[in-house]
Amino acid sequence: MCETCGCGQPDEFTIRVPGQNENNEHFHPDKQGGHYHTHSHDHEHEHDHYYEHDHQGDRVIEINKEILAENNLVAERNRGFFEGRGVLCLNLVSSPGSGKTTILEKTIRERNEGYPVSVIEGDQQSMNDAERINKTGVPVIQVNTGTGCHLDSKMVSKALKQLEVGNHGVLFIENVGNLVCPALFDLGETKRVVVMSVTEGDDKPEKYPYMFISCQLCLINKSDLLPYVDFDVDKFISVVKKINPTLEFILISAKTGEGFEKWFDWLDKNRKCHVT
Amino acid sequence: MHELSLALDVIDLVTEEAGKNSLKDVYEIHIEVGEISGVDADVFQRAMEIVLKNSSLGKAKVKIRKTPGIGRCTACDKDFSVSDFLACCPGCNGYPSEIIGGKELRVTSIIGE
Ligand SMILES: Nc1nc2c(ncn2[C@@H]2O[C@H](COP(=O)(O)OP(=O)(O)OP(=O)(O)O)[C@@H](O)[C@H]2O)c(=O)[nH]1
Ligand SMILES: [Mg+2]
Ligand SMILES: [Zn+2]
Numbered sequence: 609m610c611e612t613c614g615c616g617q618p619d620e621f622t623i624r625v626p627g628q629n630e631n632n633e634h635f636h637p638d639k640q641g642g643h644y645h646t647h648s649h650d651h652e653h654e655h656d657h658y659y660e661h662d663h664q665g666d667r668v669i670e671i672n673k674e675i676l677a678e679n680n681l682v683a684e685r686n687r688g689f690f691e692g693r694g695v696l697c698l699n700l701v702s703s704p705g706s707g708k709t710t711i712l713e714k715t716i717r718e719r720n721e722g723y724p725v726s727v728i729e730g731d732q733q734s735m736n737d738a739e740r741i742n743k744t745g746v747p748v749i750q751v752n753t754g755t756g757c758h759l760d761s762k763m764v765s766k767a768l769k770q771l772e773v774g775n776h777g778v779l780f781i782e783n784v785g786n787l788v789c790p791a792l793f794d795l796g797e798t799k800r801v802v803v804m805s806v807t808e809g810d811d812k813p814e815k816y817p818y819m820f821i822s823c824q825l826c827l828i829n830k831s832d833l834l835p836y837v838d839f840d841v842d843k844f845i846s847v848v849k850k851i852n853p854t855l856e857f858i859l860i861s862a863k864t865g866e867g868f869e870k871w872f873d874w875l876d877k878n879r880k881c882h883v884t
Numbered sequence: 885m886h887e888l889s890l891a892l893d894v895i896d897l898v899t900e901e902a903g904k905n906s907l908k909d910v911y912e913i914h915i916e917v918g919e920i921s922g923v924d925a926d927v928f929q930r931a932m933e934i935v936l937k938n939s940s941l942g943k944a945k946v947k948i949r950k951t952p953g954i955g956r957c958t959a960c961d962k963d964f965s966v967s968d969f970l971a972c973c974p975g976c977n978g979y980p981s982e983i984i985g986g987k988e989l990r991v992t993s994i995i996g997e
Binding site for chain 1: 886894901902905907911915923968969970989990991996
């Protein structure tokens with residue numbers, strides 16, 4: 609914990625299985641220890657000492673390495689794990705409260721065939737979502753990211769060691785509700801799905817283009833509320849298509865079940881083409 | 885907030901490279917951040933400063949170079965600035981067929997002894 613404000617370190621995370629709370633595992637990669645976060649500290653006083661040395665022995669080392677290289681490497685390993693087992697892995701991203709967990713509950717209960725499903729739940733805190741999924745009877749694991757605002761590939765890799773993932777099934781990863789940060793972090797998923805609810809503004813794509821550009825499917829949820837809100841579905845789709853012309857769309861309601869046949873067909877199609 | 889976790893990754897990467905090249909001290913870390921990389925260069929600069937202060941690279945100064953977003957229209961053979969994903973080709977008003985710059989997010993070099 610941070611002494612100044614009580615926040616956790618950004619890369620401190622917890623993995624928990626519902627009903628096994630005693631076995632909590634904590635991961636503290638703990639780079640150099642200490643206190644790092646983005647509150648506004650005073651910076652005026654610092655860094656006067658840079659040029660104290662005489663530069664005589666200075667060397668320039670060319671590096672040219674991607675900052676995300678480590679994340680991407682582990683993501684590729686996860687991807688290999690999924691491909692080897694014929695698992696369709698979907699990374700679900702959205703703003704908070706768009707209906708991801710509700711969609712998963714309904715999908716798990718009503719899916720077309722009895723193929724295996726497992727779930728990784730990412731939240732900053734709490735086991736609520738994992739407990740909701742646990743009631744559906746499929747294997748689920750909760751990753752709490754603490755102050756971290758996204759899942760990364762290492763967290764998924766760790767979670768996979770404790771999660772039963774059936775061959776030729778589907779693994780859903782519910783990312784932390786946030787349209788900014790998760791966009792940058794490849795988890796090794798087969799496809800990325802953005803969930804957008806009609807109660808959000810239809811200008812979200814312009815505000816968060818990185819998320820919409822990085823996804824292959826957009827589920828537009830809460831269609832049952834369309835009569836009560838100002839959300840123009842056609843306008844929304846045409847704006848997103850400018851940013852990402854190949855994005856697919858399915859309009860659904862996790863409450864009434866509207867559009868779920870199309871969603872189930874999409875899952876079957878992507879499961880099968882992934883297996884071959 | 886992802887700027888902070890990326891900053892921690894930079895520390896790891898630089899520490900490893902400094903070790904490989906037997907640098908005792910690192911004085912400068914040069915980073916390229918593209919205009920459409922999804923990372924805010926100013927937030928990232930601050931995140932790097934905070935993280936560096938508490939690391940074994942406390943002497944290092946971060947130099948971020950922002951690179952512009954550049955799209956290319958292959959039909960018109962034109963390159964043009966894209967600071968968001970809605971920019972169009974000045975020739976045909978179409979969307980860029982490819983992005984040729986602005987997605988960089990990398991450590992280019994370090995200076996030390
Ligand atoms: N009317 C309506 N409400 C919905 C629908 N889907 C979800 N909800 C409601 O929206 C609220 C949030 O749903 P969740 O499934 O918890 O959303 P989430 O995306 O998992 O939320 P976080 O994990 O907190 O980001 C709940 O009150 C749901 O009952 C829908 O299709 N129609
Ligand atoms: Mg949820
Ligand atoms: Zn053109």
